[in-house]
Amino acid sequence: MVNDKKLFLASCFALITTAFSFSISAGTLKQLGTDLGYTAENLGYINSLWFFGFPIAMIIGGLIYHSIGPKKIMQIAFISHFVGAALTLYAIYFVTDASYAMLLFSNLLMGIGCGCTEAACNPMIADTYEGDTRNKMLNRFHMWFPGGIFLGALISELMNTMGLSWQSQFWLIPVPALIYFFLFRGQAFPEPKGEQASLSANFKAMLTPLFIFIFACMALTAISEFGPQKWTGLIMESSGAKPMLILALTAGLMAVLRFFGGPVTKLLGQTGVLLGGAVLATLGIYLFSTQIGSMTYVAAIFFALGVAFFWPTMIGFVANKVPKSGALGMSIIGGIGMFSTAIFQPIIGGWIDSDIAEQSALGLTGTELDLAAGQATLTTMMTFPIILIVAFAILFFWQKSSNKVAA
Numbered sequence: 001m002v003n004d005k006k007l008f009l010a011s012c013f014a015l016i017t018t019a020f021s022f023s024i025s026a027g028t029l030k031q032l033g034t035d036l037g038y039t040a041e042n043l044g045y046i047n048s049l050w051f052f053g054f055p056i057a058m059i060i061g062g063l064i065y066h067s068i069g070p071k072k073i074m075q076i077a078f079i080s081h082f083v084g085a086a087l088t089l090y091a092i093y094f095v096t097d098a099s100y101a102m103l104l105f106s107n108l109l110m111g112i113g114c115g116c117t118e119a120a121c122n123p124m125i126a127d128t129y130e131g132d133t134r135n136k137m138l139n140r141f142h143m144w145f146p147g148g149i150f151l152g153a154l155i156s157e158l159m160n161t162m163g164l165s166w167q168s169q170f171w172l173i174p175v176p177a178l179i180y181f182f183l184f185r186g187q188a189f190p191e192p193k194g195e196q197a198s199l200s201a202n203f204k205a206m207l208t209p210l211f212i213f214i215f216a217c218m219a220l221t222a223i224s225e226f227g228p229q230k231w232t233g234l235i236m237e238s239s240g241a242k243p244m245l246i247l248a249l250t251a252g253l254m255a256v257l258r259f260f261g262g263p264v265t266k267l268l269g270q271t272g273v274l275l276g277g278a279v280l281a282t283l284g285i286y287l288f289s290t291q292i293g294s295m296t297y298v299a300a301i302f303f304a305l306g307v308a309f310f311w312p313t314m315i316g317f318v319a320n321k322v323p324k325s326g327a328l329g330m331s332i333i334g335g336i337g338m339f340s341t342a343i344f345q346p347i348i349g350g351w352i353d354s355d356i357a358e359q360s361a362l363g364l365t366g367t368e369l370d371l372a373a374g375q376a377t378l379t380t381m382m383t384f385p386i387i388l389i390v391a392f393a394i395l396f397f398w399q400k401s402s403n404k405v406a407a
Contacts, residue, residue, distance in 0.1 A: 010183035019148025044349025051342030053111020055335035061119025062331025077116035084109030123327030139261025146254030153248035222337030281306025
């Protein structure tokens with residue numbers, strides 16, 4: 001018998017593991033670069049391997065979900081999470097010329113673990129629930145990504161206050177991994193539903209204009225969310241606000257919003273949520289690029305309001321509007337989001353290095369230089385949600401006209 005509550009709880013701890021690996025690496029990025037002598041572009045490549053591993057695992061996981069099942073995929077997730085965390089700890093405690101290569105590989109493994117989590121848990125939850133309940137539970141599952149970032153950021157800040165080393169924070173990552181491993185042990189899993197289990201039906205559904213459109217939009221929603229978040233520590237350190245508190249505020253608010261995602265989506269509709277999110281995300285990044293001090297926290301609020309529903313709504317949209325794409329469709333959509341983010345990580349790092357050089361040539365130094373360069377990079381990042389405003393406006397009217405025809 002399927003114990004849906006225990007499976008859901010285990011899935012949430014798996015996503016907390018993903019969140020810890022994201023938030024702790026984001027919060028310690030500057031110290032890692034300083035202590036190990038890496039440029040922003042070097043750090044971008046380390047980040048990118050996490051984001052490359054994620055879509056690789058999601059897409060392969062989507063392809064094999066119906067043949068090997070979510071249980072085995074989550075076993076792969078645990079091994080990847082655990083070994084990835086162990087290699088990271090070894091690389092940062094015993095620094096050698098090989099540390100950079102080890103960090104690249106460990107981040108790839110961590111990304112694979114995180115991608116397996118999405119590949120297994122999204123379709124498992126979609127198969128367990130239906131209709132509005134499915135939207136609600138997907139939002140509550142995905143609330144634990146920002147929720148985990150919130151917890152990780154607060155614990156990280158507490159450890160900094162206690163004078164503990166930045167390296168010690170990486171010991172947190174295996175904790176939720178061990179919890180989900182034991183929660184999943186011995187559990188029965190739900191069976192995939194009907195036509196969704198056919199790969200030929202999945203591929204046919206993914207060749208429709210609506211899926212292709214959402215596929216393109218997901219590349220931009222993901223980088224709009226993860227671009228500013230992953231570089232918060234490095235960019236905002238000179239703004240007069242504490243980077244980990246910005247990350248905690250953003251993630252904490254996103255978690256609360258996703259908890260109530262079901263009623264919000266029911267009120268505004270999925271396309272209304274996406275369009276409103278793009279507008280607020282643009283405003284949030286604009287404020288990040290122009291404000292300092294306490295106003296940076298205000299920027300974080302607008303940014304969180306904007307990106308909170310992007311990921312679960314895009315997954316839920318595919319589950320509801322293109323149901324025959326099945327587990328593979330959801331994995332492909334999540335995969336392209338992470339693949340896009342992976343591609344842009346070293347590019348963003350290159351933007352930061354370039355903006356530092358440009359602002360330095362104007363005579364700026366120290367914190368003024370870091371702040372001006374970071375805000376210039378954020379201005380460039382604002383392009384992503386601006387494009388989404390146009391795209392989601394098209395989607396809004398497209399779906400509205402489709403509903404009228406159907407009626």
